[in-house]
Amino acid sequence: MSEASHRAEEAPNWILVHPAYQQMKSLEVEDSAQVHAAFLVYMDLSEVRQWKEVSCVKSPELQVVLLEGREKEGAPIQTVFPLPTHRPVSHQSIRHVLDRGFPMLLCAVASDSTLVYQRMTDGLVTPDPPTGPFQDLGRRQHRKRRKQQ
């Protein structure tokens, strides 16, 4: 029992002593919730998704920690913007991150540490066309569908 409680005391500290977290801390961003979110995203990218060369950088305009990394060896660098879900985000801040010039992902970090990534691109990107073989519906099919409606 003492071991368990001892472990309970130890467990919360592992984030604080993690070198990556300490590196982020050294960037001196005031929003600690955002730093925590950034750390969770860092762990997800580097350990779970096995991204390469994941590093953290501070955005001066937004006062947040951003992450950069490559999805695979030799892939282009992408910027990830970690954000706790209770923090608001404005189009202006998104533009600031996009202005860095790399493909951008917004990562929303929920309170239960669920991570959802959202790709954001500058400009008008036409959506992917519908896939699959296209068939002209015969008259019969068309009438059937009409009936169902």
Next chain:
Amino acid sequence: MLHGELETLLDISITLGSQPLRDQDSMTDHKASVPAQTEGMEQGPPQVLGVSDSAPPQVLGVSDSAPPQVLGVSDSAPPQVLGVSDSAPPQVLGVSDSAPPQVLGVSDSAPPHVVGVSRCDSAPLLWRDQDLRAVRGRGLVGALLGALPRTPRQNGRLGRPLLLLPEEERLLTELHATANANQSGGGVQLSLQVKQHLEEQERSLEEQRVLALQDRKSALLHAMTSSHTGSLGPSEALRGHLEALHHSFTFPRGAMAVQLSTARAGLHHCHEDRAFLRAQQPITAQHDSKAAARYQVFRDLRGRGFYLTSAGKFGGDFLVYPDDPLRFHAHFIAVVLSLDSSLSPLDVLAIARLGSNVKKTVLLCSPGGVQYPGGAEGVQYTSLQWSGMV
């Protein structure tokens, strides 16, 4: 009838030389193979002009202040224009008839068509066939509201009038392409017209009454003489009956036949010379800064050649089509927001998720922050796409 109209509309969009903005036509053209009835899934009322052979009905916006306007108009009198805007003062175009018409929109070809906008409680409506075509030719889609005369009890295909988005109306105004259709020199002329009309109705009633009495008498005569062949005194009884009929005959107003003139549109005041005059729009209240932002985005996207309709069904501001909505599915759901308004990340995820479910890209549009060559303020666009990271 409907297919003919659909073909006509397609002809318009083709002959206007509109090029689809995507290079790959194969996947967008597949829509052409989908039967027309299933097209209008995403965009409000489908844009088919279901037009009857006759002109639009005479019902225009009836105000609260004026008494209800009678609709039956005979052919002989000039068509009675009864569209009355509500308590707003009469819409006087600033120029009298004697002034020379000013040609706006200078170009070598014919001056651009000017549409007459009727108002129904500040909603801008278009009634005339050529107005709808002209507006479509400019790339503005609008929304059909009316019932079709021959298929009234359905909502799949609607007819005139066409309701314009506030942004569309504003764009037309800026291009000097609208004239107010409710031009009637004021309430005096209108009441005069109403008086004339009522007098005609009375006259018509009297005439019809006389004719109906004659009809009844001849019918009675025919009946009596055919049945009483060879009787002694048919003429006396007959005369008695005729007398009784003459005295007791009533012709109720409900039995009066009223002729509705549908051959003419009833918008005689939209003379082509007035079409060149600048319309003075009634001052509609400026809702808020959001309306200005919406308009700027609308104008920018329209300027890039996209067609725009309202996107209430998708939680956005506009649906953006690469070309005429009849031929293509929408590519984007445009959400207008100012650069500094803040959203919850959950809202961003929600709208992005919705967009990917319906195969459209969500476009965050914010006016400002960028300048076009020429100094005009531009609009910044950010596309939200499916990240593929599960």
